[in-house]
Amino acid sequence: xxxxxxxxxxxxxxxxxxxxxxxxxxxxxxxxxxxxxxxxxxxxxxxxxxxxxxxxxxxxxxxxxxxxxxxxxxxxxxxxxxxxxxxxxxxxxxxxxxxxxxxxxxxxxxxxxxxxxxxxxxxxxxxxxxxxxxxxxxxxxxxxxxxxxxxxxxxxxxxxxxxxxxxxxxxxxxxxxxxxxxxxxxxxxxxxxxxxxxxxxxxxxxxxxxxxxxxxxxxxxxxxxxxxxxxxxxxxxxxxxxxxxxxxxxxxxxxxxxxxxxxxxxxxxxxxxxxxxxxxxxxxxxxxxxxxxxxxxxxxxxxx
Ligand SMILES: [Mg+2]
Numbered sequence: 001x002x003x004x005x006x007x008x009x010x011x012x013x014x015x016x017x018x019x020x021x022x023x024x025x026x027x028x029x030x031x032x033x034x035x036x037x038x039x040x041x042x043x044x045x046x047x048x049x050x051x052x053x054x055x056x057x058x059x060x061x062x063x064x065x066x067x068x069x070x071x072x073x074x075x076x077x078x079x080x081x082x083x084x085x086x087x088x089x090x091x092x093x094x095x096x097x098x099x100x101x102x103x104x105x106x107x108x109x110x111x112x113x114x115x116x117x118x119x120x121x122x123x124x125x126x127x128x129x130x131x132x133x134x135x136x137x138x139x140x141x142x143x144x145x146x147x148x149x150x151x152x153x154x155x156x157x158x159x160x161x162x163x164x165x166x167x168x169x170x171x172x173x174x175x176x177x178x179x180x181x182x183x184x185x186x187x188x189x190x191x192x193x194x195x196x197x198x199x200x201x202x203x204x205x206x207x208x209x210x211x212x213x214x215x216x217x218x219x220x221x222x223x224x225x226x227x228x229x230x231x232x233x234x235x236x237x238x239x240x241x242x243x244x245x246x247x248x249x250x251x252x253x254x255x256x257x258x259x260x261x262x263x264x265x266x267x268x269x270x271x272x273x274x275x276x277x278x279x280x281x282x283x284x285x286x287x288x289x290x291x292x293x294x295x296x297x298x299x300x301x302x303x304x
Pocket of ligand 1: 113114115116117238239240
């Protein structure tokens with residue numbers, strides 16, 4: 001049976017959608033919004049091209065993400081034994097570069113970031129995408145207060161293994177206190193959420209929050225240095241270059257960031273362990289501030 005010819009108008013509309021705004025092939029994000037035909041923002045509007053739809057789906061659904069996380073924590077668990085045995089070992093630059101291993105006598109510790117390292121907030125990010133909202137601190141506080149983020153695969157088992165070996169586990173997170181001396185509800189919620197994923201009895205002093213003290217800002221070195229004064233730091237685990245070093249956010253190019261990571265090339269997978277996070281993070285900083293089409297411009301810049 002012959003297939004009826006599609007009316008020309010419908011055919012043109014169909015081709016326009018598939019080819020995108022400028023006649024170029026596009027992905028599913030870009031099909032939904034065109035720069036020259038802007039759509040209304042807010043709930044109900046289609047997600048913009050920068051929504052991170054594929055990234056959230058990958059983190060939330062793929063076997064590859066779960067396997068990557070397991071790989072990280074399995075390797076970290078094995079490395080823990082070697083790090084414990086070598087009292088000259090440290091994952092903290094301020095200790096590793098210090099004179100004569102003055103930290104060798106200190107009790108051992110590991111440092112972990114929280115978000116997308118131990119707690120999985122993909123559901124929060126997915127909600128922002130589905131409702132076409134930008135990040136909102138009030139919505140984030142609401143999410144943290146639910147204390148219901150699932151654990152990143154392998155994280156809780158690693159933390160329990162470290163504690164069983166007498167290693168103190170510190171969490172350095174940019175979840176916020178309201179300010180020095182103020183209440184810190186997100187700290188309590190974080191501790192309760194950790195208990196929910198099988199990490200019970202975490203002391204508030206082991207969860208170092210942003211702005212908990214006057215010199216504890218968004219950069220993490222001051223907090224890591226505070227731990228390094230009392231403990232030998234065996235391993236650091238995070239999902240963002242900023243969990244390991246300062247100065248990787250605004251004002252730092254993508255190439256500079258790669259060079260900063262490469263300068264510690266032999267530490268990755270031994271002293272430092274990093275989990276994948278394509279949804280957000282300081283890796284996006286060089287791509288921001290370039291206008292509504294900044295990411296596409298950045299992509300073109302990498303592919304001249
Ligand atoms: Mg994180």
